[in-house]
Amino acid sequence: xxxxxxxxxxxxxxxxxxxxxxxxxxxxxxxxxxxxxxxxxxxxxxxxxxxxxxxxxxxxxxxxxxxxxxxxxxxxxxxxxxxxxxxxxxxxxxxxxxxxxxxxxxxxxxxxxxxxxxxxxxxxxxxxxxxxxxxxxxxxxxxxxxxxxxxxxxxxxxxxxxxxxxxxxxxxxxxxxxxxxxxxxxxxxxxxxxxxxxxxxxxxxxxxxxxxxxxxxxxxxxxxxxxxxxxxxxxxxxxxxxxxxxxxxxxxxxxxxxxxxxxxxxxxxxxxxxxxxxxxxxxxxxxxxxxxxxxxxxxxxxxxxxxxxxxxxxxxxxxxxxxxxxxxxxxxxxxxxxxxxxxxxxxxxxxxxxxxxxxxxxxxxxxxxxxxxxxxxxxxxxxxxxxxxxxxxxxxxxxxxxxxxxxxxxxxxxxxxxxxxxxxxxxxxxxxxxxxxxxxxxxxxxxxxxxxxxxxxxxxxxxx
Amino acid sequence: xxxxxxxxxxxxxxxxxxxxxxxxxxxxxxxxxxxxxxxxxxxxxxxxxxxxxxxxxxxxxxxxxxxxxxxxxxxxxxxxxxxxxxxxxxxxxxxxxxxxxxxxxxxxxxxxxxxxxxxxxxxxxxxxxxxxxxxxxxxxxxxxxxxxxxxxxxxxxxxxxxxxxxxxxxxxxxxxxxxxxxxxxxxxxxxxxxxxxxxxxxxxxxxxxxxxxxxxxxxxxxxxxxxxxxxxxxxxxxxxxxxxxxxxxxxxxxxxxxxxxxxxxxxxxxxxxxxxxxxxxxxxxxxxxxxxxxxxxxxxxxxxxxxxxxxxxxxxxxxxxxxxxxxxxxxxxxxxxxxxxxxxxxxxxxxxxxxxxxxxxxxxxxxxxxxxxxxxxxxxxxxxxxxxxxxxxxxxx
Numbered sequence: 116x117x118x119x120x121x122x123x124x125x126x127x128x129x130x131x132x133x134x135x136x137x138x139x140x141x142x143x144x145x146x147x148x149x150x151x152x153x154x155x156x157x158x159x160x161x162x163x164x165x166x167x168x169x170x171x172x173x174x175x176x177x178x179x180x181x182x183x184x185x186x187x188x189x190x191x192x193x194x195x196x197x198x199x200x201x202x203x204x205x206x207x208x209x210x211x212x213x214x215x216x217x218x219x220x221x222x223x224x225x226x227x228x229x230x231x232x233x234x235x236x237x238x239x240x241x242x243x244x245x246x247x248x249x250x251x252x253x254x255x256x257x258x259x260x261x262x263x264x265x266x267x268x269x270x271x272x273x274x275x276x277x278x279x280x281x282x283x284x285x286x287x288x289x290x291x292x293x294x295x296x297x298x299x300x301x302x303x304x305x306x307x308x309x310x311x312x313x314x315x316x317x318x319x320x321x322x323x324x325x326x327x328x329x330x331x332x333x334x335x336x337x338x339x340x341x342x343x344x345x346x347x348x349x350x351x352x353x354x355x356x357x358x359x360x361x362x363x364x365x366x367x368x369x370x371x372x373x374x375x376x377x378x379x380x381x382x383x384x385x386x387x388x389x390x391x392x393x394x395x396x397x398x399x400x401x402x403x404x405x406x407x408x409x410x411x412x413x414x415x416x417x418x419x420x421x422x423x424x425x426x427x428x429x430x431x432x433x434x435x436x437x438x439x440x441x442x443x444x445x446x447x448x449x450x451x452x453x454x455x456x457x458x459x460x461x462x463x464x465x466x467x468x469x470x471x472x473x474x475x476x477x478x479x480x481x482x483x484x485x486x487x488x489x490x491x492x493x494x495x496x497x498x499x500x501x502x503x504x505x506x507x508x509x510x511x512x513x514x515x516x517x518x519x520x521x522x523x524x525x526x527x528x529x530x531x532x533x534x535x536x537x538x539x540x541x542x543x544x545x546x547x548x549x550x551x552x553x554x555x556x557x558x559x560x561x562x563x564x565x566x567x568x569x570x571x572x573x574x575x576x577x578x579x
Numbered sequence: 580x581x582x583x584x585x586x587x588x589x590x591x592x593x594x595x596x597x598x599x600x601x602x603x604x605x606x607x608x609x610x611x612x613x614x615x616x617x618x619x620x621x622x623x624x625x626x627x628x629x630x631x632x633x634x635x636x637x638x639x640x641x642x643x644x645x646x647x648x649x650x651x652x653x654x655x656x657x658x659x660x661x662x663x664x665x666x667x668x669x670x671x672x673x674x675x676x677x678x679x680x681x682x683x684x685x686x687x688x689x690x691x692x693x694x695x696x697x698x699x700x701x702x703x704x705x706x707x708x709x710x711x712x713x714x715x716x717x718x719x720x721x722x723x724x725x726x727x728x729x730x731x732x733x734x735x736x737x738x739x740x741x742x743x744x745x746x747x748x749x750x751x752x753x754x755x756x757x758x759x760x761x762x763x764x765x766x767x768x769x770x771x772x773x774x775x776x777x778x779x780x781x782x783x784x785x786x787x788x789x790x791x792x793x794x795x796x797x798x799x800x801x802x803x804x805x806x807x808x809x810x811x812x813x814x815x816x817x818x819x820x821x822x823x824x825x826x827x828x829x830x831x832x833x834x835x836x837x838x839x840x841x842x843x844x845x846x847x848x849x850x851x852x853x854x855x856x857x858x859x860x861x862x863x864x865x866x867x868x869x870x871x872x873x874x875x876x877x878x879x880x881x882x883x884x885x886x887x888x889x890x891x892x893x894x895x896x897x898x899x900x901x902x903x904x905x906x907x908x909x910x911x912x913x914x915x916x917x918x919x920x921x922x923x924x925x926x927x928x929x930x931x932x933x934x935x936x937x938x939x940x941x942x943x944x945x946x947x948x949x950x951x952x953x954x955x956x957x958x959x960x961x962x963x964x965x966x967x968x969x970x971x972x973x974x975x976x
Contacts, residue, residue: 187596
């Protein structure tokens, strides 16, 4: 039993603490292989905000790092312990406290699994749009901490747009409740959104107040087969330019379609090199109008095939298949790294060309299967073998992608967060002045530096 | 099914952690050390990278997998998690002595030997013999194989000949399931061959890592069943069926001549429910039966499009109402003999299942797996839990 484990068992019941190496190593990584594994000294399973506060007070008085963790399904190493310490597994704090239909908000605990929340509100004809593709496991707290999003970003934005208030345990154990149930707030600094996306570096988010929408009554899925990636990119730009706003606008290369076809009956015919997978939603008339308009654009620009699916259950099979893409890729490749660089939407054709050029010049496969509608393209590095040389090429490709993305006035992360994975690139996007502001906020709120150290920016770039 | 065969498949885990959505042990324990992802990573460290010893805690973590195959079925990276766990268990028990190996020895013998299956009954409850307490199944005093002839002839104009492989659960615990199937088939015009020189499908022993013993049992079964002159080979237990269809080819070397027989036999094997769905193609005017809900056994393809074939069949042949559970595919927690060694975990897994059954307001629970049937009944003694074929038989005879 580690000494930290021993101390924690005085604060919590012994059933709420793990500290054997065979157990805690389960918390050394997230859904990535490219982030170095490091075991925490202990993992705790608090059942309340008060217990979290006690844990943090203990950690602060002993200067022990604390890493909050949702489902461990992140793609940037945001919830992994760089310096050991205590991982707080938030998943037992998972209640839906209230669904306030009069104000169209929900109050939930942060360990709540997204899919459970979505099903509950949809059962009440309400709608919570953020849709990271790991919905069946990822937690609301993890979503808030990374400003997570998914395909619906194009029309509905990502998690931060739905957070109107939070509860946070601060790095000294204090509990604060910024924001509230209102739809607007113009008083003081926006602390709610300072913590939203802070990746566990400023405190532990324990509750969220989330905005809800009425559930759109109608939707359709549209599958477009395109001659080339360039053509698909042009269609995307044209759809957006004409003012049609699909709820989802996904771009898939042929390889990705081959991978997801196993889940589809009938499968998508492999007659093109690139594909668009769209959903339009709203009232019946609006859905009809938008799908016709999209169809017209696709026809005008010479798409090979357009499939419009109206059966609700059949539509769902496409979106389920799409959400399996990341794990499916490892059935074809030995390793994959999914990037989430995001560019202004009119730059998508340029981005697609640039990715192809990087793939050729670096000599490594890059697949594209992304949320084209919001410019978040998910270029994916596909590795057919595991070797140091391939790993070097992957690093090189990521570096070049990031350069291109910033030249195109994009951001290095649209929805995964920075974590460890992209910490060396933060300053390239934000510049030294903005990064220094971030660090000074961190120093002010977490003077001991115990909250999720080693994340967002490189540590050798100066201690926060 | 040697751990070395999984050198590449184990690396296919994308680390997505989506197994959290379906792992019953994780849901009961609520910590990631019980997840498939972690078990695979640990097996990699202990047996492939050799960076960690096979400690007691490691063995415990590998031992507490229920082998329900939920993660394997759900995994988009298609990692055969259950097979990797089984072959890791084989590594763990290599050269292991002491009580656990004695227990395994008795168990293997009991399942392997036809005679011993009966000795087991005569000696009273096998599980109780092993000191496993009052939650163990009660065995019938007259097993199925003593109740039925070697061939039961068609009572109507003969449509065909089928063989019926009955599992240990049916033979020793629920012979009425087997009798129901044989009676339905013969009254529908089928000669039913009941080969009594088969043995256990091997699932109870393979779960302990005794792969060689399971292979020996399976070889015998395949030899016996391959010789039969019949159109189809029927099974009504989802776990036996999984062993034949999915695991048997992996129990033997690729160049073992048995592989050809396995391929030929697997083309003839069909589930009892699937077969009856082809016999009763249209709705028949069955008797009024109580409303039912359906628990999908884990070893059935529980995420497949065909997962509710039972509901389809029952609705065709009886006048009844199907009252769906919210999640019919949730595990019941039994896991063969797992619940005997992991009582707390199994009960925690079972409780949401029982809640869902109660919420369905159905009068009867149907499920194909004899262990699910036993364990659900054990958790809700006032509820009728039946094999769907038994239920159909009662309302058609």
